[in-house]
Amino acid sequence: MDREYEKRTHNACANQPCSNKCCEDNPCFNGGTCTELCHHAKQKFNCTCAKGFFGKLCEKKIPTSCKQLQLEAKKPKNSTLYTLYDPGSKSFYQTFCDLTSENGFVWTLLESFSLANNNHFKAQPLEKDYPVNQNSFKWNKFRLSLPIMTSTLSHSTHVRATCNFNADGLVTTDYLRAKTTDVNILQLYRGPCVKMEYINIRGYDCYDCTVVISQNINFHLHSDSSLESCQFNSASNSSVKSGGGEDNFGYYYTINPSHRCTSGDKATTQWWFGEQ
Numbered sequence: 001m002d003r004e005y006e007k008r009t010h011n012a013c014a015n016q017p018c019s020n021k022c023c024e025d026n027p028c029f030n031g032g033t034c035t036e037l038c039h040h041a042k043q044k045f046n047c048t049c050a051k052g053f054f055g056k057l058c059e060k061k062i063p064t065s066c067k068q069l070q071l072e073a074k075k076p077k078n079s080t081l082y083t084l085y086d087p088g089s090k091s092f093y094q095t096f097c098d099l100t101s102e103n104g105f106v107w108t109l110l111e112s113f114s115l116a117n118n119n120h121f122k123a124q125p126l127e128k129d130y131p132v133n134q135n136s137f138k139w140n141k142f143r144l145s146l147p148i149m150t151s152t153l154s155h156s157t158h159v160r161a162t163c164n165f166n167a168d169g170l171v172t173t174d175y176l177r178a179k180t181t182d183v184n185i186l187q188l189y190r191g192p193c194v195k196m197e198y199i200n201i202r203g204y205d206c207y208d209c210t211v212v213i214s215q216n217i218n219f220h221l222h223s224d225s226s227l228e229s230c231q232f233n234s235a236s237n238s239s240v241k242s243g244g245g246e247d248n249f250g251y252y253y254t255i256n257p258s259h260r261c262t263s264g265d266k267a268t269t270q271w272w273f274g275e276q
Contacts, residue, residue: 020044020045022034022036022044022045023035023045027045027047028049028057028058029057029059030049030052030053030058030061031053031058032048032049032050032058033047033048035047035048051085051090052064052085052087062092063085064085065108065152065155065275066095066097066099066106066107066108066275067106067275069097069099070099076099077097077099078099079100080097081096081097082094082097086147086151088147088148088151089147089148092135093134093135093144093145093148094135094136094137095108095109095110095144096108098170101169101170102170102274104276105158105274105276106274106276107272107273108152108272108273108274108275109142109144109272110149110273111142111271112138112139112140112143112166112269112271113140113141113142113143113268114140114265114266114267114268115252115255115261115264115265115267116265116266117140117141121143121250122219122251122253123218123220124143125215125216125217125218125220126185126186126188126215126271127187127188127215128146129145129146129147130143130145130146131144131145131146131148139268140266140268146186149273153180153184153186153273155275157180157274157276158197158273158274158275159177159178159179159180159183159273159274160175160176160177160178160274161176161249161250161270161272162175162269162270162272163175163249163259163260163268163270164267164268165268165270171260172198173200173202173260174200174248174261175199176199176200176223176249177196177197177198177274178194178196178197179197180273182195182196183195183213185215185221185271188213188215190214190215190216191212192212193212193229193230193231194210194211194212194213194230195208195210196208196209196210196211196232199211199223201223202259209230209231209232210230210231211230211231212224214251219251220250221249221250221251222248222249222251223247223249224245224247225247225248246259247262248261248262249261249271250269250271
């Protein structure tokens, strides 16, 4: 009988308005909503945070970029997977922030895929909205949405392409880097000679030279080692016969196993935006 009485009394109290007054002055920051917890042994209120904030009092802001994450860190951050917040779409997403591989640069991963998954990406230009696993990151199959890439571009100074970053880190054989003022990879079309700060294909390289970079509605951004119309080409050094092409850093209709991005099915290609 006593137990039944206690149970009914508890239920009745639970339905009563809370009156510990902990939420009277709203201790939650940044638009957080306070809820009083009268029957909790220790915690007397709870903050429900607005999007983009977290912490017991909603006092912490989820970074909106890899650069902001680095600037606001009290101690150096590692290069790893982070959750960021996109104010435009009011959504969270995951990506890899490279904070350490190149001195003075912070890089945000836009896309990464393995050669085995090329069929998922070869017909998807970067100017197309084609998000893949941006909330369940995978090195062998990943891409941010076009709105998030566009937002990232707005505060970026550079773009780069890498091979096998997940396994090898930064290796500058089979690598390119350019200024975003010289090339917009989200709007690029077929055939222009694009200025590179540096490009390396199978060990052949050049600084501050132009290279053919192609992309259109039907195929992914890439360079083509069979084309010789710009300052840099590695066609004469290719094991792929002229006319057959050799696609580098994407599309991969014709591949060269000597290129690190296409050395095997597990080889990966990455595209990044960077800030200084």
